[in-house]
Amino acid sequence: MHVDRIGVHESVRAVCPPEALAEHLRDLGADATVVGDDVSAVDAVAAFGHADAFLGLEWVHCVRAGYDEFPLDAYRESGTALTNSSGIHGAAVGETALGVMLSLARRLHTARDAQAEREWAQPAWDESFTLTDERLTVVGLGAVGRGLARRADGIGMRVDGVRRTPTPTPHTREIYTPDRLHDAVADARFVALAVPLTDDTAGMVDRSVFEAMRDDAYLVNVARGGVVETDALVAALDAGDIAGAGLDVFEREPLPEDSPLWEYEDVVVTPHSGALKRDYYRDVAALVRQNALHAAADEELVNRVV
Ligand code: NDP
Ligand code: 7N6
Numbered sequence: 520m521h522v523d524r525i526g527v528h529e530s531v532r533a534v535c536p537p538e539a540l541a542e543h544l545r546d547l548g549a550d551a552t553v554v555g556d557d558v559s560a561v562d563a564v565a566a567f568g569h570a571d572a573f574l575g576l577e578w579v580h581c582v583r584a585g586y587d588e589f590p591l592d593a594y595r596e597s598g599t600a601l602t603n604s605s606g607i608h609g610a611a612v613g614e615t616a617l618g619v620m621l622s623l624a625r626r627l628h629t630a631r632d633a634q635a636e637r638e639w640a641q642p643a644w645d646e647s648f649t650l651t652d653e654r655l656t657v658v659g660l661g662a663v664g665r666g667l668a669r670r671a672d673g674i675g676m677r678v679d680g681v682r683r684t685p686t687p688t689p690h691t692r693e694i695y696t697p698d699r700l701h702d703a704v705a706d707a708r709f710v711a712l713a714v715p716l717t718d719d720t721a722g723m724v725d726r727s728v729f730e731a732m733r734d735d736a737y738l739v740n741v742a743r744g745g746v747v748e749t750d751a752l753v754a755a756l757d758a759g760d761i762a763g764a765g766l767d768v769f770e771r772e773p774l775p776e777d778s779p780l781w782e783y784e785d786v787v788v789t790p791h792s793g794a795l796k797r798d799y800y801r802d803v804a805a806l807v808r809q810n811a812l813h814a815a816a817d818e819e820l821v822n823r824v825v
Contacts, residue, residue, distance in 0.1 A: 520577050520578060521562060522562045524550050524551075525552075525562070525563050525811060526551070526560070526561035526564040526565070527551055527552070528553075528554055528558075529553065530570075531565060531567050531803075532567075534800075535799045536800070537553045540565065540803060543801060544804050547805070549811050557572070558570075562578070563576055565582055567581070567583065568588055568589075569590060575599060576599050577600065578599065578601075578602065578810070579602075580806070581602065582604050584661075584794075585716060586601065586603045587715065587745075591825055595825055600820060602806075602821070602824060603824050604802075604803055604822065605662055605822055610666055611799075612666060612767075612793045612794050613666030614666075614670065616739050616765070616767075617667060617670045620709050621650060624647065624648050625649075629642060629784065650675070652677065654676070654706060655668075655679070655708070655710075656679050656707040657678060657691070658681040658703070658714055659681070659682065659714030659715070659742060661682075664711070665689065667711055672690035676709075677692060679691055679707070680693075680703075681695045681697060681699075681700060681703045682697075697719070697723070700723065700731075704728060704736075708736055709739055710736060710739065711741065712738070712739065714742050715743070716742065720746050721745050722745070722746070722748045723746055724747040725748045732755075734759055737763050738763075738765075739765040739766075740765070741768065741793045743768050744766075744769035745770055747770075749780075763783065763785025763787075764783075766787070766789070767791055768793075774790075806822065809821060
């Protein structure tokens with residue numbers, strides 16, 4: 520693979536200034552410039568989303584872990600390699616997911632709501648609880664799921680997991696395969712989703728899963744909105760089948776103004792911000808540079824999707 524010039528596509532602005540990523544790539548020794556949809560002067564691009572102009576390039580690097588919006592067949596047909604950024608989000612998304620769980624347990628979100636009204640409103644005696652000794656089931660134990668499992672284990676939660684490969688995983692006790700999802704969630708106080716959006720995972724959290732969950736349980740979704748059936752989630756919240764949720768991702772983003780999900784006291788909505796951090800560009804640059812060197816040496820690209 521011949522990769523001399525790398526374009527940092529404008530779409531990267533969703534996570535960091537493209538100029539910062541290009542400059543850091545140059546610091547690491549790559550020939551990188553910011554580009555728009557005219558990619559004729561480069562061999563490869565780093566991009567947040569897909570553009571048809573990319574097809575035919577040697578290589579496209581997606582600056583996200585989730586590449587569900589990329590047309591994989593078109594990449595295969597055009598012979599353009601596609602890589603993703605899985606591996607860099609464990610700390611940020613792990614902290615976001617743990618943070619929303621702490622907020623729900625320690626009632627930080629209701630205190631902040633009351634603060635906006637200058638109200639001194641203590642929770643009822645039986646509302647607050649501690650995460651220590653509570654059971655968390657993490658669905659998907661890649662970089663993101665493990666990032667959460669490690670942090671939850673660190674504060675004394677009992678962590679179980681769901682993944683396709685049922686091998687022992689650090690910071691988890693029992694590992695379930697996806698066909699045992701109902702068993703995996705049944706006794707959990709928190710169920711956190713960290714799977715990619717694929718044909719297998721689309722809508723995997725449906726009415727039956729909410730019915731299997733405890734009625735004092737919370738769903739945490741830091742994966743993709745499409746992993747959950749939104750109507751079933753709203754119905755479960757209305758029926759009291761679950762107690763609440765922490766949601767970073769939605770079937771439609773931005774979450775529409777008229778979505779009922781804005782309304783629940785015990786649903787904390789974050790605007791797909793779980794992965795954001797000021798040095799995001801550094802982590803992406805390290806991955807891109809590593810793969811540029813692999814390309815130059817004719818070695819297999821890491822995180823290769825197509
Ligand atoms: P990884 O590829 O590292 O991990 C994916 C995990 O999901 C693996 O453990 C895999 O199982 C498991 N998995 C895949 N399919 C299934 C299935 N059908 N049932 C159960 N488990 C399954 O990805 P990352 O951890 O880096 O990211 C995961 C997803 O999180 C991304 O695809 C993205 O959609 C989302 N994400 C969201 C962010 C945000 O900003 N909120 C930031 C980063 C990621 P196995 O280990 O057996 O292969
Ligand atoms: C950055 C989101 C991913 O898949 O969706 C995330 O990596 C990135 C705002």
